[in-house]
Amino acid sequence: MEKEFENEAQDSGKFVASGSRDLVVEPDSSLTEKISEFTVRRLSSYYRILLSLESQDVQTVSSARLAELCGVTSAQVRKDLSYFGNFGTRGLGYQVTDLKTAIVGILGLDRKWMMALFGAGSLGHALFFHDGFRQDGFYFTHIFDIDPRRVGEKWRDIEILSFAAAKEKLAADPVDIGVIAVPEESAQDIADLLIDLGVNGILNFAPRQLTIPKNVRLRNVNLAVALESLSFLLSG
Amino acid sequence: MEKEFENEAQDSGKFVASGSRDLVVEPDSSLTEKISEFTVRRLSSYYRILLSLESQDVQTVSSARLAELCGVTSAQVRKDLSYFGNFGTRGLGYQVTDLKTAIVGILGLDRKWMMALFGAGSLGHALFFHDGFRQDGFYFTHIFDIDPRRVGEKWRDIEILSFAAAKEKLAADPVDIGVIAVPEESAQDIADLLIDLGVNGILNFAPRQLTIPKNVRLRNVNLAVALESLSFLLSG
DNA sequence: TAGATTGTTAATCGATTAACAATC
DNA sequence: TAGATTGTTAATCGATTAACAATC
CATH class of the missing domain: 1.10.10.10 (Winged helix-like DNA-binding domain superfamily/Winged helix DNA-binding domain)
Incomplete structure (x- = not known):
């Protein structure tokens, strides 16, 4: 029986040493x-x-x-x-x-997880309509996009809002997880916004290493890696 | 440290057509x-x-x-x-x-890789239009879907064909990699078809373990795993 | 009881890291 | 030459597996 890498949820990468100097990190015995x-x-x-x-x-x-x-x-x-x-x-x-x-x-699948989607491109669309997520209890409650032509559009009953509206909207109606499906150039900005809003979990689809504080949980999914690993095997 | 392996090496020996006797040389040293x-x-x-x-x-x-x-x-x-x-x-x-x-x-990114997409749902759509793949040299040359309403539709200049047409089409115009973006019930059938056609690489997005011969390279991407791993961390 | 299978300990395997001679 | 940094070996760390006493 062979094993395969299921997915590329990599470790949350690097973190910034937060705030004050000698603050000892919790023993982390959880x-x-x-x-x-x-x-x-x-x-x-x-x-x-x-x-x-x-x-x-x-x-x-x-x-x-x-x-x-x-x-x-x-x-x-x-x-x-x-x-x-x-x-x-x-x-x-x-x-x-x-x-x-x-x-x-x-x-932790015995509860509902509220999520905000950033990026309403084709990847965002696929994630939003992915049935498996809702079956697992993961719900998108907000959608944000930078493209004015997409803003105002509705997916199911959720209206796509501008990035500019995200801060106020999420402060009023918070989420557990932010999903980043934007081009890599803006990924860090979205992450910063999420962190600023106190969102603890980030699922990042942009092929870029995000800098986040260590209390924030990050999972990266990079679609290219699986293909590159296939081409490596096939060309060997 | 960790293992979690690619899928089985295989095909051990590299053949070297040496003179009269074509014998296997080099056991598994690839x-x-x-x-x-x-x-x-x-x-x-x-x-x-x-x-x-x-x-x-x-x-x-x-x-x-x-x-x-x-x-x-x-x-x-x-x-x-x-x-x-x-x-x-x-x-x-x-x-x-x-x-x-x-x-x-x-x-192996110094060449082009031809791919067939199975499943023209929203995930398939996202994969097809994912720019990163083409930039890396991965091209979708065929799209197949079971839904008669989608068959005949065109994405870029590629017409969506029925699953039934896949065998003949791919035999005439082969690909390196098959991408499975269908519901889990039909994933194994598609895999069997690909194997039958001699496709050596499979990228599987269905949350199901596929049974494949050892000479076929398989990579699984399971979108739910990353989220479940986040909820695990967040609820701990 | 006899057979099956868990939960856990100890051994093994393999990935990562530290350290350093080679060498630009 | 002095400083920098590679390539590689040996030590360490941690994940997997084998084995078995516990116990249903």
Whole structure:
């Protein structure tokens, strides 16, 4: 079974040493700090498989079976889960629905996440209408674009506003996550705005490393990387 | 440190048609097989930084500076490059243009890659019109969709054809890479078709693990994973 | 009880980093 | 020559896997 890189959610890159000098960073013993990005990705994968098993009315699954379906080892499955608790029963395996519920809780999918979209180009459009996000509880509540011709347009029932309107609008009606789907030149400006507004999570599609304070969580998705990695393999 | 690998090396031996006996020579010594996916991604990152430096007329860059711009260590930069050759000059660093050219060659960006798009929904639309791909040399030459209402539509000068037409069309006019942007239910069918046609590279956006022969290179991009990883961090 | 499978510890594997001789 | 920086080796760090006692 081979493994593949699912996606390119890279580590949040660099951060600026914030504010005053000797401010010691919190001990960071929070569980999330200790869990590797690899484990989180695999949890996403387990989650999807469990959804599928549940829809097939499968009651129980062993780490070996789950591993097979995800393309990892059974030890890996058990290890990943063990960071968060004991979800299985020796001799029997895991209850599909219970484990799914547990992972939903771990990943924070048991609530709604409000998101603002920056950039209403074709990528922004695809993200906005991507059904998978809403199914996971991620909702776009605002859309901003710099192009005056797009401003005023409506997607579903959400009106596209100008970048200039973003600050006031988001201050009045805040979001959890800002999604950056603008050209790379303006990506940092949008990030700065989001940070200024106290948004804690940023999903960045611009192929540029963003500078953010370390309390802000950043994930980068770079569509070119997957293709370049393919061409590397194909031309080798 | 981390693993999470490309998809299986393969095809072990390189054939060398030597004289009378055509025998397999060199078991698995192809370079691409030995390079980790992590290194390849960083090469993509170096490449983008070098493009940017070049456009600013920067002549020379040290591993330390490149590392700083990419958010990695200088040892990492030198190590990554050392797998492929000696591109620097001790005491001076790297010539920006030369290093860029070298990485372009390593990543296989010194040629054009023809691609077929499966799924002309909003994601497919975004991918098709994504400028970055063409700039890198990746061209969509075919578009296929199952929806009869879309078939016949034209994007740029390419007509959208039905899935049924794909086999014949691609046999006559082959591609290097198939891009799967269909719902997960049909992803495996498209993959099977591509494999059947001898396409060696697949970029899959469906959130489903595809079963493919070892000689086919697969990269998965799952948009949900990045968001789920953000919600994990934000809710921790 | 006998068989199955978890949760966890210890061993292994591989990626990153520190350090430095080579050399511009 | 003195200073800078590469290419590479060895040390470190951390992720994965094998193995097994616990226990259903």
